[in-house]
Amino acid sequence: MELRLLVTFEKVATVLSFTRAAAELAYAQSSVTAQIRSLEASLGTELFDRLGSRIRLTEAGERLLPYARQIIALADEARTAVAEAEEPAGTVTVGTMESLTSYRLPALLELFHHRYPKVRLALRPTLGDETRQALRRGTYDIGFLMEAESEHEGLESEVLTEEPLVLVAAPTHPLVGRDGLTTAELAAGQLVGPEPGCAYRDLFEAELRTAAGPDERPVFLEFGTIEATKSGVAAGLGVALLPRVTVARELAGGTLAELAWRPSFTLFTQLAWRRGKRLPAHVRLFVEQSRRLVREQSGQPAA
Template identity: 80%
Template sequence: MELRLLVTFEKVATVLSFTRAAAELAYAQSSVTGQIRALESSLGTELFERLGSRIRLTEAGERLLPYARQIIALTEEARAAVAAGGEPAGSIAVGTMESLTSYRLPPLLELFHHRYPGVRLALRPTLGDATRQALRQGTYDLGFLMEPETEHEGLESEVLTEEPLVLVAGPGHPLTGRAGLTTGDLAAAGLVGTEPGCPYRDLFEAELAAHRPSFTEYGTIEATKRGVAAGLGIALLPRIAVREELASGALVRLDWEPPFTLFTQIAWRRGKRLPEHVRLFVEQARRLVQESP
């Protein structure tokens, strides 16, 4: 079996589309079709069922896919090791979210920039559902998640740290200094949040659902913090994202504890053999995130 045929097969099997696979591989669609037929001919079996405009893997294709991924990963690892003379090298596509990229990951990114220049990082901003799907499809090598669950179908994951959340307001907000706040108090106070799909925004909204909460969406954490500091409402945010503002007095912590817990995790596709440079990234992420305050 030729490596290029396995690469094409793995891409088609991941995206389940000859057209999309051709675009991502920069091939003509006829080339992709021809390569799949050549691989099927060499193996003496069909790898895909054609269902009109859709395709799906046959049982033989399902059996071949993990072997193809292992062969491709080993080839990339060998190529990187030879090219780098033993130094860690290779590319890593990482799915992550704003709160982690901005407040958890800078020490890790700085370390790889200076100490491991042969490792090329591509950070892809996505939220939990999209990150998990991209990991299962093989589009991302690794993904950072902030989730209440720590088990994810089709993925291996490791909890790096619990991610405390705090409810914050501007220093002049009417709820500042009040004890024993209820969900009714919060829903009536004006809510500022990031976009839907953000895990702590969604959990907060679900907790207040009985009071029909209305959120003013600012999209990013920085914009949300500015809105809250200006007295436009209150927001539930990761403590690490508001640490400086709480210390300076620009934001004030309100007396309400969320009844849910989130965990920052790193994840990859179950059964995937991680190349050396990817394993190094996981090890350093574990060390630096767990050491951070």
């Protein structure tokens, strides 16, 4: 079995799309199809079921996938072992989330674009559990997490910084300037937030439920992005709990106001990768630069 065929198979098996795999591998779709057929012919079995415009792994494909990933990882390690002194090169597939991509990572992306042009960063927007699962499967090399826990089964993780949260409202909101604001009052009021699955949204909702009582469920006006959430809050649609880094500009400019309330939980921005995985040089470089830049942004010395 040729390594390039296994690389193509692993990519198709991960994204379950010949078209998307071709785009990510920079191949023509016909080349991807031909390589999969060649691998199937060499193994004497079909690896994918073709279901109209969709595909799925056959039982044989499911059995091959973990071996393909092991072979690819070993090949990467071999290349790293003999080429560590060369200019960093390779792809880093990164699971991340909007609050980090938009507000923590621009400096990191700019650094790699200009200083390490041979390192390609492939960002995958996913939330906590989906990111962790992708890291365990080997679909992602690195994942950014913003969670209360810092230990994750099957993963190595490193806390980069504590991520302060702030409750914000429009400057004209009646709760602005109020002292002694209670969680029960918030639970009974108008709430705005990102979609469920976001760690701080879920923890905030759990805290509100505890204060509201077992028969009450806080109602959120849900927006798909942080920018949309901020716009809804600024328009007077309710209050929202968001990472301070995402609203620093609006608080400084007076378009949003901070309320006198603090959550009982603390979140940490973290880097994670699969436990036991030897990170290639270009992935280690990404970890080192992420650590340095995020900690600099937070006013902490790099470890």
